[in-house]
Amino acid sequence: MASDSATDQHKQQQSGGILGWLFPFTKSILPARRRLRLDPSSNLYFPYEPGKQVKSAIKIKNTSKSYVAFKFQTTAPKSCYMRPPGGILTPGESLIATVFKFIEQPENNEKPIDQKTKVKFKIVSLKVKEGTDYAPELFDEQKDQVTVERTLKVVFLDPERLSPELDKLKRQLAQAEAATEAEKKPPVDTGSKVVGECLIVDEWKERRERYLARQQVEAVDSVKP
Numbered sequence: 001m002a003s004d005s006a007t008d009q010h011k012q013q014q015s016g017g018i019l020g021w022l023f024p025f026t027k028s029i030l031p032a033r034r035r036l037r038l039d040p041s042s043n044l045y046f047p048y049e050p051g052k053q054v055k056s057a058i059k060i061k062n063t064s065k066s067y068v069a070f071k072f073q074t075t076a077p078k079s080c081y082m083r084p085p086g087g088i089l090t091p092g093e094s095l096i097a098t099v100f101k102f103i104e105q106p107e108n109n110e111k112p113i114d115q116k117t118k119v120k121f122k123i124v125s126l127k128v129k130e131g132t133d134y135a136p137e138l139f140d141e142q143k144d145q146v147t148v149e150r151t152l153k154v155v156f157l158d159p160e161r162l163s164p165e166l167d168k169l170k171r172q173l174a175q176a177e178a179a180t181e182a183e184k185k186p187p188v189d190t191g192s193k194v195v196g197e198c199l200i201v202d203e204w205k206e207r208r209e210r211y212l213a214r215q216q217v218e219a220v221d222s223v224k225p
Helices: 002-029 137-141 164-184 192-223
Strands: 036-039 043-047 053-062 067-074 080-083 086-089 094-102 120-128 147-157
Touching: 036 120, 036 147, 043 053, 043 094, 043 164, 053 067, 053 086, 053 164, 067 080, 067 137, 086 094, 094 164, 120 137, 147 164
Parallel strands: 043 147
Antiparallel strands: 036 053, 053 094, 067 086, 067 120, 080 094, 120 147
């Protein structure tokens, strides 16, 4: 009996040792849970217009229950930039980001639409506390908590050829532009000034009516014998 008990204890220790060794390994290979949903999910579509700066768009939505900071990264920062380059999304909040890229002229007699690029984009995210101000340094300060949401490939579209991807891109760009213009507008007045003006006008009317009434009384008194 004592021998069997010792054997069972040895097996448990051995099993625990194996699991203890495997746990950090399996944890490291498991994909991190994503906080954002991207649309398109894996590509950035650009109209192919060599020699011009063109635009793409991507919708970013925070699908988590936490505040999430996000940031764009690119392998070609000199020829590409994003608007906004990063930010913080509240739970359930979404926005459409615009990506700008300059397209070089094709080389080696390649067909224009077949022109390939090594440029890639990456979107990373970080869980933050409510009230946190966005700063790119957040991702350097908390490297262990940063999640790579997706690496996006560049796909060129023929601007003269209708396609679902091109149609969707145009819609997203229009939405992004509308949101940008809305941010530029001054805040809408709640109407307090109008109410104040109405009160002033009403008070002026009352004073004038009292003045006219007093004038009438004085006129009547002046004509009495």
